[in-house]
Amino acid sequence: MGRSSYRMLLLAGAAAIGVCGLGSSASAVLVVNSSDFQVVESCVAANGCSGDFTVINNSGEDGSWYIYAFAVGNLNVFSDGTTQPNWTASLGCFSGSCTGNDDFNYANTAGASHVAGDLANDVGPGQTSNLFTFNSEFPASPVDLRLVNVDGTTTSVEITAQDSIPEPASLAVLGTGLLGLFRARRRRRTRVPG
Secondary structure, eight states, rough: OOOHHHHHHHHHHHHHHHOOOOOOOOTTTOOOOOGGGGEEEEEEEEEEEEEEEEEEOOOOOTOOOOOOOOOEESSEEEEEEESTEEEEEEEEEEESTTOOOOEEEEEEETTTTOHHHHHHHSSSTTTTEEOOOEEEOOOOEEEEEEEETOOOOOOEEEOOOOOOOOOOOHHHHHHHHHHHHHHHHHHHHHHHOO
């Protein structure tokens, strides 16, 4: 394999990393890690934030935790809703005083129940749901996830809502890889057979 072939392979790998992003590594068994969960916020801040939250549960190797409720803090909440089966949505206080400290609340109507039928309505290991809508003046910030496992053990995890715009570093890696592939292909076309 020639030098240009190695270069093309390297650049293709960089492009693939840019497209796929770097996956979070699983933590040890029975350790609840915030990297196992994501809440992605999709909204257009310039028009006020009217959009949805996508909840991602990657806890399969960490004790199979189920998300049965979560709250998302916000400076100025307007409304929220959900079409997740057997879940409700309401507005409340994230902590302490509600002045500039409101939140969106989403919860399974069965609460922290670990009955099989109730767990089926939770966002379980390996599952994703974007059925949580919201409307506010500003983007959201902290997220408090409520978790239960099949043994009935409950806990909570705090994370930060992630904006749905791709991070600049991933875009830069993708752009560099694609540019390199384009240049390598163009150089190959301009070569005259010997």
